[in-house]
Amino acid sequence: MTLSSKTVPSPVGELTLVASGEGLVAILWENDDPGRVRLGEVVDDPEHPILIAAARQLGEYFAGERTAFDLPLDFRGTDFQKAVWAALLTIPFGETRSYADIARAIGRPSACRAVGAANGRNPISIVAPCHRVVGTNGSLTGFAGGLDAKRLLLGLESGPLLV
Template identity: 45%
Template sequence: MKYNVYWDSFTHPKINGTLYIAATDKGICRITWPHESFEVLQSWVQKKIPNATLIEKPAILAPYIKELTEYFNGTRNMFTVPCDLRGTAFQTAVWKALTTIPFGQTRSYSDIAVTTGNANAVRAVGTANGANPVPIIIPCHRVIGKNNALTGFRGGLQMKEVLLALEGYTDYLKQGHERFQF
């Protein structure tokens, strides 16, 4: 079956760089981080949606861009756009659990493991969190270490700090590192 995946780019003064955003007819499927190139988006689409055609269509991405702009402007604290998640059953369970973390609050990796029904899957939760294809909208930045330390984050710890500060959350320790630390 042939699929179209539509994309556009997004910039905002609060982020240092460009985000590439992709959506299918079902919903947003991928957001890159500022340090990730357009080629990262292309590679992801080829791997996750074989035979897809990547088409630049700002009009189709407009609702997603609008909600991201409102979020970064501080006027939106909940996303309503649909998502088309591409992952394993465990990954999608973790990503759905992330959407239940309220704006301006955090949870630990072990909290998410318990939420998904497998309290021992803390490292697996960290791996699934890092594989989140739709960051910001699915708030992986709201997951921190059990000791309140910032921990591994695919977008970089500086971006995690920006997103948490944007939501008014500053009760964390800056002793995390770029690799996973649960």
Template identity: 50%
Template sequence: MSDRYWDAMDSPFGRMVAQVNGQGGLLSMSFFDHAEATAVAAGARHDAPRLAAVMAQLREYLAGTRQQFTLPLAPSGTPFQHAVWAALVQIPYGETISYGELAQALGQPGAARAVGRANATNPIGLIVPCHRVIGGDGSLTGYAGGLPRKQALLAFERQHKPQPGSNLALFD
């Protein structure tokens, strides 16, 4: 019996497929078309109720009302990859950072290429926002979902990013 479960939903950015383990930890989130969604889920069982929280948070993100995800993450990877992925979730919504800046933030200023490789192997796209990492010259570089999708995600976030002062308390 499989300890992996999946569900999928369509979005303006393409079909999204998520997988969780038996404890509800998010293993992966990828963009795929309908044919690929079936292939990626091979070995996992479809279980929409088990992934309800994941899909709800993705819908909130797509509505422009969620800027940060609060899901338990359980990706497989090396300690270095985990450090890079943990740093990715710290990149603010609607903002970008270069591979070099990310390497420096990790205390490894000469590791921009290694950071790039770890970024490329991120199994939890969008939720662990590898699309927010750009080239040192500001150019869009490398994205498993394709550069047009990366550009669209960044534009979407910039459009929905709260403006300073937009969340002022009504009563102090």
């Protein structure tokens, strides 16, 4: 199945939005690792209604006018990955959780490393807020968009930037 894409500017760099007929499939970073999210065939389709809605809602988020997204999502991954990504959607705006918190939330308290790997493969960054996952001690850890983007997103949501 062919997916549709649209590229939009943002404060964290150019983002490529990807959708199916069912929902948003991915938000890819400007310098994303091509192997991080496997998509198959993608064609430029800036008039796709889900991509138009996603671009509008991301613009509102970056303008400080939106704290939650209302988009159909089409997660593609293993059952474990989908459980982790679903848990990301429960992290409130302006709050963070640790990898251990997510592991406990999905009923797999010893799976912190696997949670970290699934978090790193989250295809729908920002909307499924993997940037809200931090180390147990509150430190910023790896992020597909880079730590500067993670700082910016967390700062946008909670005020002063984290170290």
